[in-house]
Structure formats: C-alpha cells, structure tokens
Amino acid sequence: xxxxxxxxxxxxxxxxxxxxxxxxxxxxxxxxxxxxxxxxxxxxxxxxxxxxxxxxxxxxxxxxxxxxxxxxxxxxxxxxxxxxxxxxxxxxxxxxxxxxxxxxxxx
Amino acid sequence: xxxxxxxxxxxxxxxxxxxxxxxxxxxxxxxxxxxxxxxxxxxxxxxxxxxxxxxxxxxxxxxxxxxxxxxxxxxxxxxxxxxxxxxxxxxxxxxxxxxxxxxxxxxxxxxxxxxxxxx
Numbered sequence: 001x002x003x004x005x006x007x008x009x010x011x012x013x014x015x016x017x018x019x020x021x022x023x024x025x026x027x028x029x030x031x032x033x034x035x036x037x038x039x040x041x042x043x044x045x046x047x048x049x050x051x052x053x054x055x056x057x058x059x060x061x062x063x064x065x066x067x068x069x070x071x072x073x074x075x076x077x078x079x080x081x082x083x084x085x086x087x088x089x090x091x092x093x094x095x096x097x098x099x100x101x102x103x104x105x106x107x
Numbered sequence: 108x109x110x111x112x113x114x115x116x117x118x119x120x121x122x123x124x125x126x127x128x129x130x131x132x133x134x135x136x137x138x139x140x141x142x143x144x145x146x147x148x149x150x151x152x153x154x155x156x157x158x159x160x161x162x163x164x165x166x167x168x169x170x171x172x173x174x175x176x177x178x179x180x181x182x183x184x185x186x187x188x189x190x191x192x193x194x195x196x197x198x199x200x201x202x203x204x205x206x207x208x209x210x211x212x213x214x215x216x217x218x219x220x221x222x223x224x225x226x
Contacts, residue, residue, distance in 0.1 A: 032211070034213070036152075036213070038152075043202055043204075043216035043217065043218060044144075044216060046212055046213060046214050049210055049214075050210050055212075055214065087151065087152055089152075089213075091210060091211030091212065094157075095154055095169065096142070096154040097154065098152040100151050101151045101152075
C-alpha cells in the first residue's frame with residue numbers, strides 16, 4: 001500500500017496568515033493527489049484534485065502543487081472558516097489511502 | 108443538485124451485521140462509482156472499497172475482505188454497504204462518496220452514518 005505522510009500533524013495560525021501543509025507519498029503517484037477539508041461533525045469536502053486543480057466553488061485562496069512524491073496545499077490568507085482538518089489522498093492505485101490529517105487551529 | 112443521503116445511526120452487538128444505505132440524486136447514478144470511507148472516533152479517514160454503479164464491479168480494502176459487501180440498486184439509485192462480524196473497532200462514522208473518473212476524486216459525500224458496536 002502507498003503510505004501518505006502529512007506534516008505538520010497540527011498547526012496554529014492566525015487569520016490572514018499564509019499556511020502550507022505538505023504531503024509525501026511513499027512512492028511516486030504522478031499527480032493523483034487530492035486534498036480534502038473536514039470540519040467537526042461534517043463530511044470531508046474536496047478542495048483540490050489532480051494535485052493542483054481547484055474544485056468548483058472553492059475559494060482561490062486555496063492552491064495545490066507538486067507531483068511524484070511531494071505535494072503541498074497552501075492557503076494564501078487564512079479566513080475564520082478555514083480552521084479545520086485537512087487530508088491528502090492518493091488515487092493513483094488501489095487501495096486508496098489518506099494522510100493522517102493536519103489539524104489547523106486558531107492561534 | 109447532487110445529493111447522497113445515508114441511512115440513520117445504528118447500534119449493534121459484537122458479531123452482528125450492519126447494512127448502510129446511500130441514496131443518490133441529482134446525477135446519472137450509473138455514470139459514477141461509489142466509494143465507502145469510514146472514520147473511527149477522533150481518527151483519520153479509511154477507504155473501505157468501491158463499487159461501480161454501472162456494472163456492480165467491486166474493489167475492497169484487503170483488511171475488510173470477507174466481511175464487507177457493497178451493492179447497488181440502480182432502480183432506486185441507492186448504494187449499500189454491509190459489514191459483518193462486527194467488532195468494537197468497527198465503531199465509526201461511515202461515509203459514502205461519489206467516486207468519478209480516472210482521477211478517482213470523491214467530489215460529493217453523504218452526511219455520514221454512525222455505527223456503534225457495543226455489548
């Protein structure tokens with residue numbers, strides 16, 4: 001199975017900050033990398049697909065980059081509604097696997 | 108608008124089975140697959156498997172092989188996930204998600220179904 005490792009596991013930041021979350025795959029997954037946001041008690045929401053494509057309706061403050069084994073999710077200017085847990089997911093091969101999550105908290 | 112509506116919470120005893128439903132609307136059901144993902148309390152996301160709504164083909168996570176069965180009813184645009192021989196560590200919120208195309212993005216999710224396994 002492909003292991004997905006996110007860093008950091010948790011992060012404290014302030015409204016207006018620029019934040020970057022990284023995700024590393026245990027082997028190359030080309031650009032088959034998706035990012036999800038999850039708020040407490042809610043289902044995950046797709047933010048970025050194919051490493052860098054913004055899902056419809058997602059603010060342009062979110063962006064993704066990377067290919068192969070190293071990927072990043074960047075939020076250019078944090079808004080109050082962005083405080084949540086973020087997961088990367090590889091869809092290159094079965095079984096689909098997720099990172100362990102990055103909890104983004106208000107400083 | 109695309110919606111996936113799941114069945115309600117369940118409480119089961121160890122060794123029992125549970126069947127969760129996921130009713131789709133707002134799109135052509137047979138044009139996409141459905142993946143099931145679960146989340147134990149306070150934990151991350153775990154992919155359980157996938158079913159093609161077009162032809163019923165399935166792909167299950169190895170750790171659940173033999174205990175899980177995913178099916179669809181195209182007449183009602185509903186997907187089902189049955190998990191047998193329940194254990195306490197199966198306690199989780201179970202989600203269905205629309206799984207589409209080569210990129211295998213999960214672009215729409217159900218609201219989740221809490222399954223509690225307790226004696």
